[in-house]
Amino acid sequence: MRERHAVVRPLHREADHAPTRVDWSRVAYRVLVSRALDELEETRLFPKREVLYQFSARGHELTQALLGEHLTGAHDGVAAYYRSRPLLLSLGLSVEHALASTMMRAGSISEGRDIGIVFNLPRTRDVTVLPACGGVGTQYTPAVGWAQALTYRANTLHDTEFSGCIALAHGGDASVATNGFWAALTIATTEQLPVLIFIEDNGYGISVPGIQQTPGGNIAANLGSFRNLRVFDGDGTDPQTASVLIADAVATVRQWKGPALIHLQVPRLSGHSGQDTQTYKSAATIASERARDPLAKLKAFVVPERLTAEAWAGLEQQARTEVEEALARVQQMPPPDPRRVTRHVFSEKDANGRIELQRQGGLAPDGHVHAPSSTQVKPQPSRINMLTAIRRTLELELSVNPKLVIFGEDVGPKGGVHAATLGLQEKFGRTRVFDTSLSEEGIIGRAVGMAIAGLMPVPEIQFRKYADSAAEQINDCGSLRWRTANRFAAPMVVRIPGGFFKCGDPWHSQTNEVQWVHGIGWRVAVPSNAEDAVGLLRAALRGNDPTMFFEHRAMLDGAWARRPYPGDQFVVPFGVARTIRPGNQLTVVTWGALVERCEAAATRSGIDAEILDLRTLMPWDKSAVLASVTKTRRCLIVHEDNGTAGFGAEIAAMLAKEAFFSLDAPIERLTMPDIPSPHSPNLLEAVVPSVESIAQTMRTVAEL
Numbered sequence: 001m002r003e004r005h006a007v008v009r010p011l012h013r014e015a016d017h018a019p020t021r022v023d024w025s026r027v028a029y030r031v032l033v034s035r036a037l038d039e040l041e042e043t044r045l046f047p048k049r050e051v052l053y054q055f056s057a058r059g060h061e062l063t064q065a066l067l068g069e070h071l072t073g074a075h076d077g078v079a080a081y082y083r084s085r086p087l088l089l090s091l092g093l094s095v096e097h098a099l100a101s102t103m104m105r106a107g108s109i110s111e112g113r114d115i116g117i118v119f120n121l122p123r124t125r126d127v128t129v130l131p132a133c134g135g136v137g138t139q140y141t142p143a144v145g146w147a148q149a150l151t152y153r154a155n156t157l158h159d160t161e162f163s164g165c166i167a168l169a170h171g172g173d174a175s176v177a178t179n180g181f182w183a184a185l186t187i188a189t190t191e192q193l194p195v196l197i198f199i200e201d202n203g204y205g206i207s208v209p210g211i212q213q214t215p216g217g218n219i220a221a222n223l224g225s226f227r228n229l230r231v232f233d234g235d236g237t238d239p240q241t242a243s244v245l246i247a248d249a250v251a252t253v254r255q256w257k258g259p260a261l262i263h264l265q266v267p268r269l270s271g272h273s274g275q276d277t278q279t280y281k282s283a284a285t286i287a288s289e290r291a292r293d294p295l296a297k298l299k300a301f302v303v304p305e306r307l308t309a310e311a312w313a314g315l316e317q318q319a320r321t322e323v324e325e326a327l328a329r330v331q332q333m334p335p336p337d338p339r340r341v342t343r344h345v346f347s348e349k350d351a352n353g354r355i356e357l358q359r360q361g362g363l364a365p366d367g368h369v370h371a372p373s374s375t376q377v378k379p380q381p382s383r384i385n386m387l388t389a390i391r392r393t394l395e396l397e398l399s400v401n402p403k404l405v406i407f408g409e410d411v412g413p414k415g416g417v418h419a420a421t422l423g424l425q426e427k428f429g430r431t432r433v434f435d436t437s438l439s440e441e442g443i444i445g446r447a448v449g450m451a452i453a454g455l456m457p458v459p460e461i462q463f464r465k466y467a468d469s470a471a472e473q474i475n476d477c478g479s480l481r482w483r484t485a486n487r488f489a490a491p492m493v494v495r496i497p498g499g500f501f502k503c504g505d506p507w508h509s510q511t512n513e514v515q516w517v518h519g520i521g522w523r524v525a526v527p528s529n530a531e532d533a534v535g536l537l538r539a540a541l542r543g544n545d546p547t548m549f550f551e552h553r554a555m556l557d558g559a560w561a562r563r564p565y566p567g568d569q570f571v572v573p574f575g576v577a578r579t580i581r582p583g584n585q586l587t588v589v590t591w592g593a594l595v596e597r598c599e600a601a602a603t604r605s606g607i608d609a610e611i612l613d614l615r616t617l618m619p620w621d622k623s624a625v626l627a628s629v630t631k632t633r634r635c636l637i638v639h640e641d642n643g644t645a646g647f648g649a650e651i652a653a654m655l656a657k658e659a660f661f662s663l664d665a666p667i668e669r670l671t672m673p674d675i676p677s678p679h680s681p682n683l684l685e686a687v688v689p690s691v692e693s694i695a696q697t698m699r700t701v702a703e704l
């Protein structure tokens with residue numbers, strides 16, 4: 001033990017020392033296979049453009065092969081990045097699959113949809129590798145979400161299989177400057193989660209040196225006194241040092257004593273990617289990096305003490321042969337089929353009507369059976385407001401679905417700044433309804449990790465504008481099913497209030513719902529009243545896709561939006577508009593808070609308008625709009641979001657194409673002008689479509 005203290009540099013005094021059980025022959029083989037793969041790609045496949053993106057792991061292989069030795073928990077979860085291939089090979093990714101991915105073949109990890117170096121491994125009883133992203137730092141918050149799901153499944157659902165399993169976030173030295181890193185660090189240390197942050201420091205983020213990513217260039221040194229974090233630091237090229245440090249770090253986290261960070265220095269022996277010629281490094285720097293090649297150091301460490309020279313040569317030969325044989329097989333594989341490239345954006349059914357389930361993520365792959373649902377309204381005598389409708393639906397779903405968790409800023413004891421979660425923590429406890437740190441990236445990224453771990457996360461973003469800080473996680477969550485060719489999905493329901501209330505302002509009042517419609521893979525609900533809010537929210541909470549549930553602030557307690565509670569089973573299918581008022585003179589298409597105004601405007605204008613409340617924008621009810629416009633021959637679209645590229649433009653484009661010969665007048669849009677929401681009520685009233693301005697526009701369009 002003492003000797004090991006002499007070689008390793010654990011910054012944390014209480015580092016727990018685990019026995020190092022390393023199969024050096026296996027580690028050597030994995031290092032050699034990774035090196036042979038990079039060699040093949042760098043010298044033969046990349047120059048011939050058979051591989052278009054080459055991210056060499058030369059210099060990073062030893063640390064990752066050693067780490068693979070310790071990731072043995074049945075539910076360990078790894079959030080990897082683009083330089084994680086040696087780790088993936090250690091966790092069971094075959095050489096053939098790895099090559100098929102970079103060579104963009106059918107049947108590979110993403111079927112040629114994503115760069116072949118961002119991997120994933122769906123698993124039910126082995127280490128899961130969460131879908132990696134191209135964005136630096138995006139891996140961290142899903143990793144802490146996975147860690148929290150482990151503790152939830154073990155401690156709250158009492159599934160002992162999850163005890164002692166860990167999450168691992170793998171990144172480079174530049175990634176410690178990202179929002180995701182700090183969001184995850186805060187969550188992990190405040191919640192004391194079993195996550196190991198594994199930083200491989202090759203000194204550069206492409207060309208920018210590490211001293212510009214963290215002061216002094218060593219994140220471990222800087223985090224030495226960070227509360228609730230154990231820190232390990234050392235030379236990742238020295239087999240003995242790296243082996244002991246990694247064993248200790250993993251063992252500490254496995255005991256569920258809290259998170260740890262390990263920082264290991266390694267050389268990057270190739271350019272950042274195939275295109276990078278490293279002109280920013282001096283010849284001396286390159287030479288000193290080569291002198292630290294962990295492969296050479298590993299050979300010196302194991303031969304002859306642990307392996308004979310012949311055995312080492314045999315491993316080298318075997319690794320080259322394995323890679324060449326894999327190449328020969330991959331070259332026989334067909335390229336991906338372009339006819340399939342638009343598939344798997346959302347959960348889909350096959351030709352026989354059966355859902356083509358993702359292999360991992362969400363409740364469905366675990367065979368979860370939801371409580372009965374019905375599209376029939378069972379109205380209760382008294383009316384409730386939309387806020388109560390949302391709260392009641394959340395409460396019912398929490399009670400029938402133990403895998404559902406609600407979280408966000410202030411949603412706990414306070415019950416949310418809009419009171420939608422009032423009393424829920426008291427009733428269901430703080431593991432199921434909890435406050436989070438103030439980081440929207442942290443909230444959504446954590447939800448992604450939890451969803452992949454088989455829970456149904458229901459994060460709240462306090463106001464629409466503040467979803468901006470989570471934009472990267474939202475985008476990556478939406479594209480996750482497509483990127484992984486349906487191997488993974490992360491169904492969740494993100495509740496976001498927004499829109500004008502009594503006043504406006506640029507921070508709390510925008511809607512900008514079109515952003516998610518334009519994004520990939522999100523279903524978008526925009527209910528206008530309490531009944532639809534119940535039905536759409538329940539459908540979303542029992543759905544198999546990520547959903548944005550927009551709660552309009554003006555409708556939460558608005559009198560018009562109050563409706564009888566439609567029952568505990570009530571669901572509203574997405575993509576079905578509601579006809580608020582039948583009419584023959586003009587079709588008005590709207591949603592959210594402006595449905596009420598359009599209805600009042602129809603009465604005021606005296607126009608026989610047919611009003612459609614879309615209720616959901618993704619999917620949206622094209623056929624209802626088309627049928628109505630074909631009948632009335634005129635269309636007015638009214639929305640609160642800005643006009644330019646608002647969702648009204650999409651509706652108008654569809655009608656221009658599909659209803660051109662049915663139209664007696666140009667399609668009209670009435671929207672906010674292209675400005676943020678103004679604060680003063682008189683300014684607000686002047687720009688949000690009002691009953692009067694809608695009525696006037698109805699008359700104009702009807703009379704054209």
Ligand SMILES: Cc1ncc(C[n+]2csc(CCOP(=O)(O)OP(=O)(O)O)c2C)c(N)n1
Pocket residue numbers: 083134135136137171172173174175176202204205206268272
């Ligand atoms: C959010 C984001 N910004 C920029 C990039 C472009 N980019 C790709 S890798 C990289 C450097 C990352 O360096 P580091 O985290 O140290 O990992 P390494 O590549 O050295 O292994 C940059 C700037 C990106 N992929 N994502």
